Amino acid sequence: MATADSISDVLETATQPAASLLVMLAAMPQDQFESALANLVATFSAGSLLIAAQNEYAADRFPDLRIIAAPSTGAAWTATAADFVNAFQFAEREGVRAILMLGPGAGSLSAAALRELANAVLNAAVDLAMPRYALPAHAGLINAAILYPLTRALFATRVRFPQAVDLGLSLRMAEQLAASAQRFTAANQADALIWPVNEAIAAGFTVGEYDVGPRELPQPAEPDVNAMLSLVTGSLFADIEAKAATWQRPRRLPPPRIPVADAPLADGTAEVARMVESFRFAYSNLLEIWSLVLPPNSLLGLKRLSATSTAEFRMPEMLWARIVFDFLVAYRLRTINRGHLLGALIPLYLAWVAGHINTTAAGTGSERHIETVAAAFEADKPYMVSRWRWPDRFNS
Amino acid sequence: MMLNMLAILLQAGSYAAGQPVSADNAPILSHMSEALHQSVDRVLSLLIAVLPGILAFFVALAIFSLIGVVISALLRRILTLFRFDDRMARNRGNVEWTPSSSPTGLAARVSFWACVLLGLTIGVAAFDASYATGAPLPISLLPYFTHAVGAILLLIAGNLIARFLARSVLIGAVNAQLQYARVLSLGVKWLVLVLTAAMVLDHLQVGGDIVELAFGILFGGIVLALALAIGLGSRDLVSRSLESHVERNPAAHNTPSPSQSETIRHF
Numbered sequence: 001m002a003t004a005d006s007i008s009d010v011l012e013t014a015t016q017p018a019a020s021l022l023v024m025l026a027a028m029p030q031d032q033f034e035s036a037l038a039n040l041v042a043t044f045s046a047g048s049l050l051i052a053a054q055n056e057y058a059a060d061r062f063p064d065l066r067i068i069a070a071p072s073t074g075a076a077w078t079a080t081a082a083d084f085v086n087a088f089q090f091a092e093r094e095g096v097r098a099i100l101m102l103g104p105g106a107g108s109l110s111a112a113a114l115r116e117l118a119n120a121v122l123n124a125a126v127d128l129a130m131p132r133y134a135l136p137a138h139a140g141l142i143n144a145a146i147l148y149p150l151t152r153a154l155f156a157t158r159v160r161f162p163q164a165v166d167l168g169l170s171l172r173m174a175e176q177l178a179a180s181a182q183r184f185t186a187a188n189q190a191d192a193l194i195w196p197v198n199e200a201i202a203a204g205f206t207v208g209e210y211d212v213g214p215r216e217l218p219q220p221a222e223p224d225v226n227a228m229l230s231l232v233t234g235s236l237f238a239d240i241e242a243k244a245a246t247w248q249r250p251r252r253l254p255p256p257r258i259p260v261a262d263a264p265l266a267d268g269t270a271e272v273a274r275m276v277e278s279f280r281f282a283y284s285n286l287l288e289i290w291s292l293v294l295p296p297n298s299l300l301g302l303k304r305l306s307a308t309s310t311a312e313f314r315m316p317e318m319l320w321a322r323i324v325f326d327f328l329v330a331y332r333l334r335t336i337n338r339g340h341l342l343g344a345l346i347p348l349y350l351a352w353v354a355g356h357i358n359t360t361a362a363g364t365g366s367e368r369h370i371e372t373v374a375a376a377f378e379a380d381k382p383y384m385v386s387r388w389r390w391p392d393r394f395n396s
Numbered sequence: 397m398m399l400n401m402l403a404i405l406l407q408a409g410s411y412a413a414g415q416p417v418s419a420d421n422a423p424i425l426s427h428m429s430e431a432l433h434q435s436v437d438r439v440l441s442l443l444i445a446v447l448p449g450i451l452a453f454f455v456a457l458a459i460f461s462l463i464g465v466v467i468s469a470l471l472r473r474i475l476t477l478f479r480f481d482d483r484m485a486r487n488r489g490n491v492e493w494t495p496s497s498s499p500t501g502l503a504a505r506v507s508f509w510a511c512v513l514l515g516l517t518i519g520v521a522a523f524d525a526s527y528a529t530g531a532p533l534p535i536s537l538l539p540y541f542t543h544a545v546g547a548i549l550l551l552i553a554g555n556l557i558a559r560f561l562a563r564s565v566l567i568g569a570v571n572a573q574l575q576y577a578r579v580l581s582l583g584v585k586w587l588v589l590v591l592t593a594a595m596v597l598d599h600l601q602v603g604g605d606i607v608e609l610a611f612g613i614l615f616g617g618i619v620l621a622l623a624l625a626i627g628l629g630s631r632d633l634v635s636r637s638l639e640s641h642v643e644r645n646p647a648a649h650n651t652p653s654p655s656q657s658e659t660i661r662h663f
Contacts, residue, residue: 077663136661138660138661139660139661140661140662140663141660141661141662142662142663143663217661217663219661219663220663225662226571228662228663229662271660278573281570281573281575281577282570282571285566285570285577285578286566286567286570289563289566289567336563337560337563339564340563340564340567343564343567343568343571344567346571347570347571353660353662357660
């Protein structure tokens with residue numbers, strides 16, 4: 001675990017009557033909801049908890065718990081703007097000291113993990129407690145390819161899951177997030193994604209990351225990876241655009257607190273051929289659109305990549321970093337329609353996934369490869385800042 | 397005076413040719429000369445009647461453009477003085493504006509173009525008034541000119557829509573792995589372009605029924621070709637899509653999607 005608190009200290013803290021904690025439970029299937037409640041009962045003393053739930057519940061099953069009904073926000077996967085607004089409103093009304101937001105499948109989180117997240121915001125002077133999940137080797141790939149490296153490079157943070165489904169929030173962090181979310185809800189975009197890590201860094205708050213072990217991550221309701229990639233990446237790009245003044249300032253990346261632990265190798269090579277084929281097909285059709293966004297060097301790299309055999313197919317880390325940065329700049333400049341832009345990124349992302357699977361199949365640990373990719377993003381940040389400020393220098 | 401000179405020249409020319417002048421030729425020439433006189437007279441009087449209108453149009457446009465430049469510059473200075481961009485950024489969450497898209501720049505540009513538009517409207521109104529009162533004879537070119545402007549706007553909008561839709565279809569089809577993505581994209585592009593061309597010709601009132609007929613045949617042909625291409629080329633895709641739709645359990649929104657494999661999860 002990342003924090004130095006012993007379990008006994010944590011238990012003591014968690015059972016203190018003053019430690020009022022609001023637990024916001026996302027809407028989830030009934031069995032998962034009951035499992036999450038049972039998990040909370042087993043972890044904390046009932047008197048210190050206030051639970052806000054969107055699910056229906058039988059009061060006699062958990063008589064000691066104080067449960068209030070939260071308005072349904074329809075978020076089936078990760079917390080949305082409406083969830084953050086509700087969380088702060090409840091916290092302010094009930095006078096709690098901190099908030100624990102738990103996503104669907106929170107029953108699979110260990111008791112120690114729940115305690116760590118709660119104690120971080122209750123006692124450890126941390127404003128935002130982020131979990132670090134231990135996922136299987138080829139899971140959370142959009143996060144590994146885009147969200148994590150981009151957030152780490154631009155905001156100088158090592159939080160491995162910037163869009164985590166479980167969060168610990170101090171009151172002032174909750175207020176900050178609610179203020180940010182309010183802008184979306186006021187514009188009738190209650191289901192917009194919020195990026196807590198970026199908000200915390202921009203506000204100068206403390207962010208802590210805690211190893212919470214394995215967890216069953218909920219999957220989006222929309223099965224189409226194309227639509228979801230566009231949604232998530234577009235939201236992150238928009239947030240980065242809004243916080244340009246923050247991330248352009250030079251920052252030092254804090255040293256790693258949690259050692260890199262590779263998940264057991266999983267075989268995904270059966271999918272590689274399909275993804276590589278998909279990339280080659282896109283290369284022959286979308287080159288005209290890519291050439292509006294990418295500089296000649298990147299196009300040359302893609303040309304070489306399209307000629308590589310499936311077994312040796314690997315997206316060079318620097319090339320991937322440049323592609324994502326150039327797409328981000330094009331998003332800001334509206335070089336082409338933003339929907340088209342994010343659609344054109346999908347085959348490139350699949351090419352990265354194919355390369356990642358090949359790399360891990362060759363013996364490099366999954367987490368180690370992801371760290372290498374993130375380091376490449378970090379090394380290329382000056383290019384990003386330069387293109388952001390002077391977009392016309394296309395070939396620099 | 398010019399007209400008189402022209403008539404004299406015509407008559408002098410005919411005498412100079414040394415042709416015999418009969419009693420029958422003289423009235424024909426005088427009639428021709430008179431007709432020419434009258435037509436030149438009509439055109440010149442029309443131009444004289446319309447000229448003030450044209451001048452008024454350009455003067456109104458120039459004056460209001462100038463006013464627009466002044467208002468725009470003033471607005472820019474005032475908003476910069478009151479740090480309007482910073483206030484907006486604070487309200488909207490620290491947004492970084494590019495100089496060309498800053499709220500101040502936008503307000504200045506909007507005020508300028510509003511003035512230009514006002515000048516155009518006033519100019520056209522002045523032109524219209526002078527044309528209606530001063531024109532002794534109808535001319536068909538000026539109303540046609542307004543139709544031509546509308547047709548050009550239609551053409552530009554049609555081209556933009558065609559390009560946008562073609563790109564949307566191309567990207568969507570490539571991501572859906574449709575092997576005929578480019579053909580589909582081209583088909584949609586030409587469908588919109590043909591529709592635009594037909595609308596433009598209709599607006600210009602050129603061709604009449606022939607355009608309608610040709611458009612119907614072309615449009616129907618392209619739709620049929622696309623339908624055949626999709627029908628023959630994507631049977632597997634459609635059947636897969638239908639199967640996955642039927643098999644999807646409504647309660648399973650938190651379980652891995654069917655499009656994701658067991659070993660690879662994108663989320």
